[in-house]
Amino acid sequence: MSDKSLDELRDALRRFADARGWDAYHTPKNLVMALSAEVGELTDLFQWLTPEQAAEAMRDPELAWNVHDELADVVHYLVRLADKLDVDLVDAAFAKIDRNERRFPTGDLRPVE
Amino acid sequence: MSDKSLDELRDALRRFADARGWDAYHTPKNLVMALSAEVGELTDLFQWLTPEQAAEAMRDPELAWNVHDELADVVHYLVRLADKLDVDLVDAAFAKIDRNERRFPTGDLRPVE
Amino acid sequence: MSDKSLDELRDALRRFADARGWDAYHTPKNLVMALSAEVGELTDLFQWLTPEQAAEAMRDPELAWNVHDELADVVHYLVRLADKLDVDLVDAAFAKIDRNERRFPTGDLRPVE
Amino acid sequence: MSDKSLDELRDALRRFADARGWDAYHTPKNLVMALSAEVGELTDLFQWLTPEQAAEAMRDPELAWNVHDELADVVHYLVRLADKLDVDLVDAAFAKIDRNERRFPTGDLRPVE
Numbered sequence: 183m184s185d186k187s188l189d190e191l192r193d194a195l196r197r198f199a200d201a202r203g204w205d206a207y208h209t210p211k212n213l214v215m216a217l218s219a220e221v222g223e224l225t226d227l228f229q230w231l232t233p234e235q236a237a238e239a240m241r242d243p244e245l246a247w248n249v250h251d252e253l254a255d256v257v258h259y260l261v262r263l264a265d266k267l268d269v270d271l272v273d274a275a276f277a278k279i280d281r282n283e284r285r286f287p288t289g290d291l292r293p294v295e
Numbered sequence: 296m297s298d299k300s301l302d303e304l305r306d307a308l309r310r311f312a313d314a315r316g317w318d319a320y321h322t323p324k325n326l327v328m329a330l331s332a333e334v335g336e337l338t339d340l341f342q343w344l345t346p347e348q349a350a351e352a353m354r355d356p357e358l359a360w361n362v363h364d365e366l367a368d369v370v371h372y373l374v375r376l377a378d379k380l381d382v383d384l385v386d387a388a389f390a391k392i393d394r395n396e397r398r399f400p401t402g403d404l405r406p407v408e
Numbered sequence: 409m410s411d412k413s414l415d416e417l418r419d420a421l422r423r424f425a426d427a428r429g430w431d432a433y434h435t436p437k438n439l440v441m442a443l444s445a446e447v448g449e450l451t452d453l454f455q456w457l458t459p460e461q462a463a464e465a466m467r468d469p470e471l472a473w474n475v476h477d478e479l480a481d482v483v484h485y486l487v488r489l490a491d492k493l494d495v496d497l498v499d500a501a502f503a504k505i506d507r508n509e510r511r512f513p514t515g516d517l518r519p520v521e
Numbered sequence: 522m523s524d525k526s527l528d529e530l531r532d533a534l535r536r537f538a539d540a541r542g543w544d545a546y547h548t549p550k551n552l553v554m555a556l557s558a559e560v561g562e563l564t565d566l567f568q569w570l571t572p573e574q575a576a577e578a579m580r581d582p583e584l585a586w587n588v589h590d591e592l593a594d595v596v597h598y599l600v601r602l603a604d605k606l607d608v609d610l611v612d613a614a615f616a617k618i619d620r621n622e623r624r625f626p627t628g629d630l631r632p633v634e
Contacts, residue, residue, distance in 0.1 A: 249380060254387040271366060503589070
């Protein structure tokens with residue numbers, strides 16, 4: 183468990199963008215695209231792996247490093263986007279669990295979300 | 296700021312998947328695809344908006360609701376994926392800020408990350 | 409093999425967009441996002457399938473219909489995007505095969521493209 | 522207009538994959554991921570551009586080259602995927618235009634597809 187919070191991360195990313203004059207580029211539309219492009223890079227790491235190889239991905243030091251690196255980029259743009267849209271990601275995620283509890287009562291075995 | 300942590304979210308999502316027998320579907324390869332598909336749904340909300348309209352998206356109650364809903368799905372699969380890969384998302388994101396500080400010294404005005 | 413060409417498709421999609429006043433929305437930036445969102449819907453169809461199930465996807469009539477439907481959407485936006493950017497998709501693809509022939513001489517067994 | 526057909530492209534891509542032993546990696550599930558990753562690279566080219574800059578993208582020789590290159594990769598994996606799924610992309614796209622003609626009668630001004 184990190185000793186830093188998501189709010190501290192949001193603030194650090196704000197400062198990073200501001201210090202470089204990048205805030206003007208960080209519009210919601212652009213950030214959605216950047217998030218999508220980074221998920222593409224994450225996808226690239228897993229696309230040719232069998233499910234078994236993918237499950238063991240973190241045992242390969244180079245691949246593990248790349249996974250950390252791409253996940254970090256995904257988090258950066260997701261947190262920046264949520265900041266610009268004034269959405270609390272954790273609250274939104276818990277609220278969706280509540281909706282999903284009603285939508286998929288226990289016992290439903292299909293992953294249909 | 297949420298009064299819940301990302302770790303509590305991770306645990307809640309574990310319980311949700313376990314209670315429905317979905318854990319077997321939540322392999323890293325499948326979760327990367329699910330994350331990608333959810334980012335696609337988020338993209339769908341913004342694709343026809345001008346940058347100006349996108350910046351005002353949250354003033355439209357229906358669109359704001361959909362943005363919360365899709366961001367929540369993105370967070371769900373991102374947190375599930377990180378859980379399966381044993382990656383701390385906040386630590387990974389802070390470590391990447393450190394690398395980016397060196398890669399893009401202050402003064403660089405291009406958003407090239 | 410279709411008795412229609414990709415150029416006929418491009419023209420039909422132009423007429424479709426023009427007749428509905430949608431051409432103004434079909435900017436390159438928006439079309440890239442629309443293409444990405446449609447690939448997300450295609451991804452959604454395959455995300456929970458094992459590789460073996462995915463290989464048999466077209467034997468399930470409902471899934472096969474959805475695959476046709478989503479692939480069609482992907483083609484629509486890809487062809488619209490190429491039209492707006494004045495790119496011949498087939499020529500670009502053949503030119504890339506030539507570059508890949510040099511980049512990956514026969515005998516290289518890793519799928520690294 | 523290219524003097525080559527999409528069927529010739531499909532055959533050339535088959536030969537390319539076979540000659541490198543890559544056919545085994547080209548399962549539908551993997552190809553959907555590869556398509557998604559390549560659309561991510563295309564998205565990366567447009568993410569920070571304003572709509573106006575994106576509309577002029579092809580006037581920048583380096584950017585134009587990259588757009589051709591990424592579109593080619595998208596086409597490669599889309600054609601490989603359709604080949605593996607035995608889908609005629611042009612026929613599927615025309616069939617979808619027919620369905621969209623009924624779904625969006627002329628006069629509907631919203632891009633809702």
